[in-house]
Amino acid sequence: MTNPTKTELRGRLTPEQYKVTQKAGTERAFSGEYWNTETPGIYRCVVCELDLFASDDKYDSGTGWPSFTTEIAEGRVSLHSDRKFLIKRNEVRCASCDAHLGHVFGDSPSDAGGQRYSMNSAALILAEHDSDQESTQ
Structure with missing residues (x-):
């Protein structure tokens, strides 16, 4: 897939989706579409539709952002190293199109791998399915 131009993205994405994915923005906690959804499916990149996270790996971290234990x-x-706000964080980007998705932190329950992928809902689209359906991408 050829990555779309900034002009194409501005025409296709909402202003919030563009700000988050292209300007490394962060949506307000508890404001995104997916922070508390329990709908089974696959979370995809809003820019290129690459499968990123499974609903089976999503959990309520209490932070107000969709959180996953693994990709x-x-x-x-x-x-990618992110030193905004004078603290070191690990920024998470889509490996296919380089869209900003969120950050990863090492504070997930250890029995779930210890990683919390804290994503912005605006960077994701949910492809709903039955809980026994597999990813095809």
Whole structure:
């Protein structure tokens, strides 16, 4: 897939989706569409539709953002050092189109891998399915 131009993205994405994915913005906690949904499915990148996270790996972290314990398959996201706000964080980007998705923190329950992928709802689209359906991407 060829990555769309900024002009194409502005025409296709909402202003919030554009701000989050292209300007590394962060939506307000408890404001995004998916922070508390329990609908089964696959969470995809809003820009390129790459499968990123499974609803089976989503949990309520109490933060107000959709949180996942792991990516759906290795290599779906890339991590980058982020030193905004004078603290070191690990930014999460889509490995396919480089869209900003959120951040990863090491405070998830240890029995779930210890990682909390804290994503912005505006960076995701949910492809709903029955709980026994598998990812195809």
